[in-house]
Amino acid sequence: MTATVKGLLGIEEMGRQEIQAILDRAKDFQYHQHEPVKKFTILQGKMIVNLFFESSTRTRTSFEIAAKRLGADSVSITASGSSVSKGESLVDTLNTLAAMRPSAIVMRHAASGAPHFLARYLEIPIINAGDGTHEHPTQALLDARTILDRRPSLEGLRVAIIGDIAHSRVARSNAHLLSKFGAQVVLCGPPTLLPRELAQLAPNISLSYDMNEAIAGADVIMMLRVQLERQHEVLFPASEYFKFYGLRLEHIEQAKPDVIVMHPGPINRGRELASEVADSQSSVILNQVENGVAVRMAVLERVLQ
Amino acid sequence: MSSLFSNTRKTEPASRPFALLIKNGRLMDPATGRDDVTDVAVVDGRIAAIGENLSGAGAEVFDASGLVVAPGFIDMHVHLREPGFEHAETIETGGKAAAAGGFTAICCMPNTKPINDNATVTSYIVERARHLSPVKVLPIGAITKNSAGEELASIGAMKQAGVVAISDDGRPVMNSRVMRRAMELAVGWNLPVIDHCEDLNLSAGGDMHEGRTSVSRGLRGIPSASEDVMVARDILLAELTGARYHVAHISTSNAVAMVAFARARGLKVSCEVTPHHFALTDSDMGPYDSNFKMKPPLRGKRDLDAVTKGLISGAIEVIATDHAPHPGSEKMQEFERCPFGITGLETALALSLEQLVHTGHISLMRLIELFTTGPARVLGLDLGRLRVAGEADITIFDPTRPWTYDVNRTLSKSKNSPFHMRNFKGAPVATIVAGKIVWRLDA
Numbered sequence: 095m096t097a098t099v100k101g102l103l104g105i106e107e108m109g110r111q112e113i114q115a116i117l118d119r120a121k122d123f124q125y126h127q128h129e130p131v132k133k134f135t136i137l138q139g140k141m142i143v144n145l146f147f148e149s150s151t152r153t154r155t156s157f158e159i160a161a162k163r164l165g166a167d168s169v170s171i172t173a174s175g176s177s178v179s180k181g182e183s184l185v186d187t188l189n190t191l192a193a194m195r196p197s198a199i200v201m202r203h204a205a206s207g208a209p210h211f212l213a214r215y216l217e218i219p220i221i222n223a224g225d226g227t228h229e230h231p232t233q234a235l236l237d238a239r240t241i242l243d244r245r246p247s248l249e250g251l252r253v254a255i256i257g258d259i260a261h262s263r264v265a266r267s268n269a270h271l272l273s274k275f276g277a278q279v280v281l282c283g284p285p286t287l288l289p290r291e292l293a294q295l296a297p298n299i300s301l302s303y304d305m306n307e308a309i310a311g312a313d314v315i316m317m318l319r320v321q322l323e324r325q326h327e328v329l330f331p332a333s334e335y336f337k338f339y340g341l342r343l344e345h346i347e348q349a350k351p352d353v354i355v356m357h358p359g360p361i362n363r364g365r366e367l368a369s370e371v372a373d374s375q376s377s378v379i380l381n382q383v384e385n386g387v388a389v390r391m392a393v394l395e396r397v398l399q
Numbered sequence: 400m401s402s403l404f405s406n407t408r409k410t411e412p413a414s415r416p417f418a419l420l421i422k423n424g425r426l427m428d429p430a431t432g433r434d435d436v437t438d439v440a441v442v443d444g445r446i447a448a449i450g451e452n453l454s455g456a457g458a459e460v461f462d463a464s465g466l467v468v469a470p471g472f473i474d475m476h477v478h479l480r481e482p483g484f485e486h487a488e489t490i491e492t493g494g495k496a497a498a499a500g501g502f503t504a505i506c507c508m509p510n511t512k513p514i515n516d517n518a519t520v521t522s523y524i525v526e527r528a529r530h531l532s533p534v535k536v537l538p539i540g541a542i543t544k545n546s547a548g549e550e551l552a553s554i555g556a557m558k559q560a561g562v563v564a565i566s567d568d569g570r571p572v573m574n575s576r577v578m579r580r581a582m583e584l585a586v587g588w589n590l591p592v593i594d595h596c597e598d599l600n601l602s603a604g605g606d607m608h609e610g611r612t613s614v615s616r617g618l619r620g621i622p623s624a625s626e627d628v629m630v631a632r633d634i635l636l637a638e639l640t641g642a643r644y645h646v647a648h649i650s651t652s653n654a655v656a657m658v659a660f661a662r663a664r665g666l667k668v669s670c671e672v673t674p675h676h677f678a679l680t681d682s683d684m685g686p687y688d689s690n691f692k693m694k695p696p697l698r699g700k701r702d703l704d705a706v707t708k709g710l711i712s713g714a715i716e717v718i719a720t721d722h723a724p725h726p727g728s729e730k731m732q733e734f735e736r737c738p739f740g741i742t743g744l745e746t747a748l749a750l751s752l753e754q755l756v757h758t759g760h761i762s763l764m765r766l767i768e769l770f771t772t773g774p775a776r777v778l779g780l781d782l783g784r785l786r787v788a789g790e791a792d793i794t795i796f797d798p799t800r801p802w803t804y805d806v807n808r809t810l811s812k813s814k815n816s817p818f819h820m821r822n823f824k825g826a827p828v829a830t831i832v833a834g835k836i837v838w839r840l841d842a
Contacts, residue, residue, distance in 0.1 A: 106615075183728075183731070183732060184732060184733055185731055185732070203733070205733035205734065205735050205736065206616060206617035206618050206687070206734070206735070207616060207617075207618070207686065207687030207733070207734045208687075208733045208734075210686050210687045211687045211732075211733060211734060214688075215731075225617070226617050226618075226735075227617035227618075228616055228617030228618075229617070260614075263617060266615070266617065289614045291610055291611040291613075291614040291615070292614055292615075294611050294615075295611075295614070295615055326603070326604055
């Protein structure tokens, strides 16, 4: 069903070729980031609406910069300052915005499937910038771009994703993408944050409650924030979270020597990873942010051209 | 009164000309096991005669050749939304949809506004239905005041006003002591207690069945255990109190096993299943399509197989729709914000034929039983059979007619069905209530 959708809703529905094309195109844009003048005219005359119903710093800014670098105009709307706070339904809000004829809507929403639901009713392409605990496709794309800047291929890589997996759209999108490209994905966290059914999300996924086991021999370690705002009960004692699931320098030694440490941000130093790890040579956290712009340029170009 | 009346009938069987003659139908009556091609004659709203080659000058003749003539179907689990939510459904529109689904009697759940927790609301529903509904409407009263789960509702007065069972459907009584007292009172009033089995702490925040699909879609889950825990508790309380206890819309493998266990122990325990719970699993759900969102949620394959087996074995003795209309505006939201429930009156028979009879799981007679004598037995009502001098509530259907369900043609006020544009084999053809054809298929 979603194959006919014009926007970008999730990694799950995407084919390997389509993903590869975006990653390749992002590489072109990466080089241009270092030019003194970074602006293209590829999307001149296009208007992109960034509609963020959840707070976001890096994703929203990244989409805004990506749109501007491609020559498109963009406006950003946050829920607190919009008609949503006046009780308007999501469909009505989107219809209102669509009536102003933008070229695409980039949307972040706290409800899983909100963009999929809208895509059924609206003609306009919708780009999912994170929906609830479901998917965050551009994050997985920029993570793949970041890994591929350091490895020739994703095939056979051992990737440990550690933390609040249950509530993580980043984990789901990454698991789908990495699985499609033949990486071995280990999802790791305390049992209350790691539903057993996630092992069936895609091929090549295994689960572990033990951080040392997950990290052993890893090429990539992705740390996730504990999303207290999405938990409605105490699922793991905060007092011992760092002790059992916080990434420290001694963990890095159990991984491959050239392991890379990633984090979608925002990071909480001393909560899910030690400050020294965040600032270590292994950390590519800021490279991820940088690649976010190039990848989102590739996505916008693909959706709008 | 009725015994005097039937005596009169027996002595003067043909004292009045037949008003309606149903000719050459395949009469199937689970109460007697009768299954043959014959005629049925109706006078004064009652069955006057059953037999071959009946004739009567001036009678309206209904040619039922090739059709099944069955006792009127009963749906013991319907939400009519009136009073209070008339934008979603009314007693009139719900009654019409029921007639179009082949039902001659429906039980309406008490979660209206106000809640049907007192005789005034019960009487209002009974009176409205008498004037507006083409089918019989048998209200179900609340167990507790405002269905808040704390203080018992005025069950005796509601019984006098016409309720046929009590239930806090949708807002299950979490306090086991309150449930115990309700069951005790229900024994005194000779009413069954129907429970929507859901441990609200275990299901809190859930939007669909907890399993692979919920985890993959990032939706919060409703574990099967949330149903099982309550079924187990209720069965123990039914044993303690001797109550007639009925599990609404059973959906899990464990719950079916526990009901079978209770029945084997001789407890007065029964259960119903909805057509969607034996027709669909969670993996059939369209992505974030709220027309697949209901409670209990569509479960996994193992649970679906278990309810199907329960229908075959007899552990489940009722099919009920849990018809739960919601207007489009409420269902057109983010999935997690949409209300629970789907419509079901017009698709129940077709889905049941498709899933149970055409697949060879159960016989056509057994299917009719699940819609007639099954619910009549649970409710303790003299309905659901065809007998001379009995009220002429008759469902006539074609077990193989091909058709397509189009929600835009529904008689319900709401269109929240996951079966829009589904092709079926088998459909109701005419619905007769107290001798009157209240609905018939446009030929």
